[in-house]
Amino acid sequence: MNLEKNITDAGVEHDSRNASRKQLKAKSITVCQIRYGNKTRTQQVCNLFNAKYLNNPITQSTVNKIEFKFRETGDVKDLPKSGRPKITQDKKIDIVLSMEENPQSTSILVASENEVSQTTVLCILRKENYHPYKFQLVQELNEDDPDRRLQFCETMMDLYQTNPNLHQQILVSDEATFCLNCTVTRQNCRVTN
Known part of the structure; x- marks a missing residue:
């Protein structure tokens, strides 16, 4: 048919x-x-x-x-809407400039500074091709790392030979970054670019 x-x-x-x-x-x-x-x-x-x-x-x-x-x-598209735009061009520029000046700022903070909603800020940033990036800390490998690893293993083997209960005195953490005197919070560290 x-x-x-x-x-x-x-x-x-x-x-x-x-x-x-x-x-x-x-x-x-x-x-x-x-x-x-x-x-x-x-x-x-x-x-x-x-x-x-x-x-x-x-x-x-x-x-x-x-x-x-x-x-x-003669077309199926919607006609353009009349009336004023939801947000002025100056506000858009202010929002983009505030993210340029401080990329670590949150969308909530930018929204409150510019007196617009967070959804509006996210929409403007998306239209301007800004994306939030999460930092990923990685361990840098140097040329002398294999030698240091070998030296560490040999030292630990010697210490274990002298003290068989050494494993009970070692603290092991599953965190990639462990600091006693500094704070590194990777969970909420974002940059918008």
Whole structure:
């Protein structure tokens, strides 16, 4: 049937994209192709479309709205919204500059400084391609490390020979960084760049 072929042809674009807006657009295009290509009833369009895309069903009202939008504007995209933007360009610049000046600052702190919500700060930073990075401390290996390791093993073997209970006097920690006089907290150390 020609109607099912239109669904399959338009579905190629729908299956290859994951974003919800793109899926909605692909759905809209598919519905318009089905509707205008064969002049079928709304219920038939819904049944065929829902049979093809089980995860994203549509209703008759959705088909009617998409068809109306397509007839009015010639496209299925939403019209640009009128009114003032949610946040001014100056605020956006202030937020980005505050992260540039202090990359270790948190989004909550930047939000309170600029009197906007944390969600707005995160959205602006994401749009400006800023990403939070977590520090990862690694042990630097030097050229003389193998010699030092060998020397440590030999020293420990000698100490163990003289004191068989040496293992009871050694404290072992599972932390990668262990300091008695400094504080290194890797769990909450973030930099946004």
